[in-house]
Amino acid sequence: xxxxxxxxxxxxxxVLFAGFMIFSAIPNIMVNAESKQFLSGYLGYPEYFIRFxxxxxxxxxxxxxxxxxxxxxxxxxxxxFFDLIGAVxxxxxxxxxxxxxxxxxLVFGVAITSYIYNDKYFAxx
Numbered sequence: 001x002x003x004x005x006x007x008x009x010x011x012x013x014x015v016l017f018a019g020f021m022i023f024s025a026i027p028n029i030m031v032n033a034e035s036k037q038f039l040s041g042y043l044g045y046p047e048y049f050i051r052f053x054x055x056x057x058x059x060x061x062x063x064x065x066x067x068x069x070x071x072x073x074x075x076x077x078x079x080x081f082f083d084l085i086g087a088v089x090x091x092x093x094x095x096x097x098x099x100x101x102x103x104x105x106l107v108f109g110v111a112i113t114s115y116i117y118n119d120k121y122f123a124x125x
Contacts (some may be wrong), residue, residue, distance in 0.1 A: 002121045010117035017114045018061040020107055021080055025061065028054025043090050057083060064114070070122065077115050084108065 002010075027035045031050050039045045039053075056079060063069050063076035088104055 002123070006117060006120050009113065010121040013110050013114035013117060014064055017080075017107075017111045018065050020110070021057045021061040021083075025054045025057035029058065030054075043094055045090075053083065064118075067122070073118065077111075077118070081111065084111065 060076040
């Protein structure tokens, strides 16, 4: 049985990470003008990719919030990490390092903490 601090850290970081990913997924799903301009115009991704990546981020975010989806959660974490790594790589490749990207360090920190505490929270005793 995990202790209180493990539960607290797990749920806080997981909700923050999922919330960030959902917040970034909604404009993609809606294919709003900003998403279209950024992903297609600036980064050069095809427009059909925008809604796909948004739906994938939303489903992954929902999956990491579901305690009973152990195997799917592993895949969801992997997919969300690939999305974040791909986003950082794409932005650096197109426009170089931008000081505004420093926020991604926090996002990665929260994501990694969520993943580590997922293992601790759901570990078999």
